[in-house]
Amino acid sequence: MVKMSSVDALVAQIQGLSGNSSDIHQLHGHLKQSDQFLHAESTRLAPVLAQLDPAKHSLGYLYLLEAVTSVPFTKERANELVVVVARFINACTAKQIRLAPDKFISVCRRFKDQVMLLEAPMRAVAPLLTAIQKLQPSTEHLTTLHADFLLVCLSTKCYKTGLRLLEDNISEVDQPRDFFLYCYYGGMICIGQKHFRKALELLHNVVTAPMSTLSAIAVEAYKKYILVSLIHLGQFTTSFPKYTSSAAQRSLKNYCQPYLELANSYSTGKISELQTFVQMNRDKFVVDTNLGLVKQVVSSMYKRNIQRLTQTYLTLSLQDIANTVQLSSPKEAEMHVLQMIQDGEIYAAINQKDGMVRFLEDPEQYKTCEMIEHVDSSIQRMMALSKKLTAMDEKMSCDPSYVSKAGRERQRFDFDDFDGVPQRFNL
Amino acid sequence: MEADDESTGQMIDEIYANGDDPPSRPVISGEQLDVEAYAALYSGRTKVVRLLFIAERCGGGAMELEALRMAYDEIKKGENTQLFREVVQRIDGRLGPEYGPDPAWAEAVDRRAEQRKEKLENELNAYRTNLIKESIRMGYNDFGDFYYVHGLLGDAFKNYVRTRDYCTTGKHITHMCLNAILVSIEMGQFTHVSSYVSKAEQNSQNSDSLDTITAAKLRCAAGIAYLEAKKYKLAARKNKVIDNINFRNFLELVPEVRELIHDFYSSHYASCLDYLGSLKANLLLDIHLHDHVETLYEQIRSKALIQYTHPFLSVDLHMMANAFKTTVAGLEKELEALITDNQIQARIDSHNKILYARHADQRNATFQRVLQTGDEFDRDVRAMLLRANLIKHDYNQKSLRKV
Numbered sequence: 001m002v003k004m005s006s007v008d009a010l011v012a013q014i015q016g017l018s019g020n021s022s023d024i025h026q027l028h029g030h031l032k033q034s035d036q037f038l039h040a041e042s043t044r045l046a047p048v049l050a051q052l053d054p055a056k057h058s059l060g061y062l063y064l065l066e067a068v069t070s071v072p073f074t075k076e077r078a079n080e081l082v083v084v085v086a087r088f089i090n091a092c093t094a095k096q097i098r099l100a101p102d103k104f105i106s107v108c109r110r111f112k113d114q115v116m117l118l119e120a121p122m123r124a125v126a127p128l129l130t131a132i133q134k135l136q137p138s139t140e141h142l143t144t145l146h147a148d149f150l151l152v153c154l155s156t157k158c159y160k161t162g163l164r165l166l167e168d169n170i171s172e173v174d175q176p177r178d179f180f181l182y183c184y185y186g187g188m189i190c191i192g193q194k195h196f197r198k199a200l201e202l203l204h205n206v207v208t209a210p211m212s213t214l215s216a217i218a219v220e221a222y223k224k225y226i227l228v229s230l231i232h233l234g235q236f237t238t239s240f241p242k243y244t245s246s247a248a249q250r251s252l253k254n255y256c257q258p259y260l261e262l263a264n265s266y267s268t269g270k271i272s273e274l275q276t277f278v279q280m281n282r283d284k285f286v287v288d289t290n291l292g293l294v295k296q297v298v299s300s301m302y303k304r305n306i307q308r309l310t311q312t313y314l315t316l317s318l319q320d321i322a323n324t325v326q327l328s329s330p331k332e333a334e335m336h337v338l339q340m341i342q343d344g345e346i347y348a349a350i351n352q353k354d355g356m357v358r359f360l361e362d363p364e365q366y367k368t369c370e371m372i373e374h375v376d377s378s379i380q381r382m383m384a385l386s387k388k389l390t391a392m393d394e395k396m397s398c399d400p401s402y403v404s405k406a407g408r409e410r411q412r413f414d415f416d417d418f419d420g421v422p423q424r425f426n427l
Numbered sequence: 428m429e430a431d432d433e434s435t436g437q438m439i440d441e442i443y444a445n446g447d448d449p450p451s452r453p454v455i456s457g458e459q460l461d462v463e464a465y466a467a468l469y470s471g472r473t474k475v476v477r478l479l480f481i482a483e484r485c486g487g488g489a490m491e492l493e494a495l496r497m498a499y500d501e502i503k504k505g506e507n508t509q510l511f512r513e514v515v516q517r518i519d520g521r522l523g524p525e526y527g528p529d530p531a532w533a534e535a536v537d538r539r540a541e542q543r544k545e546k547l548e549n550e551l552n553a554y555r556t557n558l559i560k561e562s563i564r565m566g567y568n569d570f571g572d573f574y575y576v577h578g579l580l581g582d583a584f585k586n587y588v589r590t591r592d593y594c595t596t597g598k599h600i601t602h603m604c605l606n607a608i609l610v611s612i613e614m615g616q617f618t619h620v621s622s623y624v625s626k627a628e629q630n631s632q633n634s635d636s637l638d639t640i641t642a643a644k645l646r647c648a649a650g651i652a653y654l655e656a657k658k659y660k661l662a663a664r665k666n667k668v669i670d671n672i673n674f675r676n677f678l679e680l681v682p683e684v685r686e687l688i689h690d691f692y693s694s695h696y697a698s699c700l701d702y703l704g705s706l707k708a709n710l711l712l713d714i715h716l717h718d719h720v721e722t723l724y725e726q727i728r729s730k731a732l733i734q735y736t737h738p739f740l741s742v743d744l745h746m747m748a749n750a751f752k753t754t755v756a757g758l759e760k761e762l763e764a765l766i767t768d769n770q771i772q773a774r775i776d777s778h779n780k781i782l783y784a785r786h787a788d789q790r791n792a793t794f795q796r797v798l799q800t801g802d803e804f805d806r807d808v809r810a811m812l813l814r815a816n817l818i819k820h821d822y823n824q825k826s827l828r829k830v
Contacts, residue, residue, distance in 0.1 A: 171812050172816060179813070205810055208810070210817050210818050312763045313774055313775045313777055314776040317777065320777060375797075379801075386808075
């Protein structure tokens with residue numbers, strides 16, 4: 001009885017103290033204190049939730065919901081809870097839930113897990129996107145939920161929805177693990193949508209991210225990076241950029257031998273060699289679930305070879321194309337060329353009468369209004385970016401921990417090495 | 428044009444790089460190389476080394492033995508017992524008892540050498556105590572000569588270089604440099620060669636004491652050095668300078684090469700390439716050139732192709748194939764490679780068998796490049812910001828842990 005009444009008291013507090021921000025802070029204090037108690041009482045809290053309004057009493061609702069979902073429950077119960085959580089995510093006030101991000105994240109995580117168990121991941125797509133939007137202070141912040149959301153998108157093949165989130169350029173990151181997963185899943189979504197450039201960028205981020213030990217995510221990302229690089233750029237350079245962590249530089253290649261060999265065989269430009277190599281290492285690629293991408297690599301080689309021909313030839317017969325790129329018949333060559341014209345990868349016209357292909361120049365003349373707008377928007381983007389860079393530089397030079405560290409390193413040199421003028425004036 | 432000068436220029440090199448022995452008459456012809464005539468061009472150590480090189484290269488048979496026999500004779504004239512033993516071992520009794528190891532001769536030479544060395548040492552010590560600069564220089568020089576003759580190149584080089592401190596006139600310095608260069612070439616130390624060439628040239632600028640022969644010698648040495656470093660362009664440029672003085676005379680001596688260059692200038696590529704082809708076998712036997720013949724030939728051919736296409740807006744591939752004595756299909760492949768390499772700006776109309784020159788649109792290319800650079804910058808900066816953030820986070824974590 002006593003316990004019940006204290007639940008009631010808590011509900012009363014929530015209802016009373018959800019108005020202005022100072023009240024909410026006070027409420028937050030109370031809730032933190034009674035958190036343990038709530039967990040102990042979790043089974044009895046479900047009916048109480050009905051007394052609260054998820055929009056007005058978001059913080060209190062969140063604490064109760066977190067307690068309710070913390071214990072295991074049956075499948076039927078799960079079904080009900082999923083509905084409750086989805087409704088809460090839609091209705092809750094962003095300002096309130098941001099006071100307890102950990103609670104909110106764990107509620108969302110459990111929600112995702114339940115949905116997965118119920119084999120209805122589709123139900124999580126929209127709520128999780130809303131949850132991210134409510135949780136992040138700005139679109140530049142990465143949250144822990146990003147990775148979960150992208151995973152759900154992957155399992156439901158909702159690539160387009162996932163892509164929308166990826167369009168926001170993230171720059172504020174605090175948890176390396178979140179970041180790795182975000183980039184890895186994001187890269188996979190971009191691959192699904194054939195946005196290879198973006199995919200390459202995301203995977204590159206994982207590979208070159210600072211890390212003290214090699215993670216499995218980085219290894220898998222590197223494998224995909226090699227493949228996408230071959231598909232998109234037609235080449236792969238095995239050397240790492242110099243900012244890559246030494247852990248990655250040292251041992252990443254050891255785990256990706258078949259992929260590096262694939263890149264090697266690709267660089268010879270001989271399609272038959274590549275095909276035999278893929279055939280021989282098929283099992284390895286299947287185990288990594290990369291066989292689909294590997295197949296794309298093989299077909300990209302035809303494209304690459306045809307593209308190269310456009311650089312050297314003005315006209316070429318389909319027969320010659322078929323011979324040069326090792327396609328079995330002129331018919332097949334025609335299909336490839338047609339597909340590439342359609343995708344805007346080459347500019348050409350096929351003359352079916354005498355089986356000739358006429359390669360044309362890029363018709364873009366950089367004279368249209370759209371192009372000028374495009375150039376202008378690029379310039380604006382660069383300017384914004386460089387402003388940001390300056391701001392960050394200034395912020396860093398004022399950071400006390402940076403200054404003290406830099407000062408310490410400076411003392412290692414002889415004092416005479418420095419003249420009194422600060423370096424930036426020392427042109 | 429340059430590529431062509433490279434090959435011909437090198438021949439001049441060989442003649443002058445022989446150091447102090449002026450050559451009589453170069454024999455470089457389309458026929459099978461006449462070892463005896465070839466060897467007659469050279470004397471001293473160079474002759475022996477070149478003969479040994481030919482013996483090694485020509486792959487057995489009469490020519491190898493012939494070369495070895497002549498090398499043997501030549502060494503007997505000199506005092507280099509080390510080289511002598513090497514040759515004897517190579518001959519391996521195949522030339523009969525006359526050309527076996529001659530221990531008596533070798534011993535005598537060694538003994539004489541020992542005596543001479545002692546004498547030189549004594550002399551040098553005497554000079555040193557008297558502190559006569561010129562005599563000390565001569566002493567070291569003698570020592571260098573002595574070591575050079577006996578095949579101890581490292582010691583010879585050291586002694587020649589030592590004379591440097593005792594040089595009093597510009598001429599002495601030039602002399603020292605030439606000696607050092609000669610020994611360095613023999614040793615295969617081509618970085619030394621180029622450094623001493625530049626030293627000598629610097630010196631000549633100061634004093635203008637360089638006569639034409641020395642200047643040519645220096646340039647040839649530099650040419651060889653660059654060749655070894657695979658800097659063909661530079662080698663060609665060095666040699667171009669000699670064009671005016673020696674090139675004409677030289678051409679008169681070697682009719683084939685003259686024809687070749689003439690053809691090249693007047694664009695008779697087929698006959699030019701023919702001449703080159705016939706010279707190839709002999710050039711392969713040359714000590715300085717053999718490693719580079721293939722590359723040089725390829726470059727000469729590409730250069731000819733590029734030059735042929737250059738003035739035209741469109742070229743009939745049939746005619747071009749005739750000019751280069753090849754098939755249209757083969758020519759297409761060659762051109763394709765050159766276009767891919769961006770050496771010819773053109774595109775092939777495979778249907779009508781015509782090559783069209785292609786003039787890149789600067790404006791469009793610039794737009795394209797600008798947009799691309801912008802995108803790259805955008806991507807790199809954002810990636811950098813992300814990494815910076817991660818590092819910052821890591822740093823914060825660590826400092827939190829410490830607290």
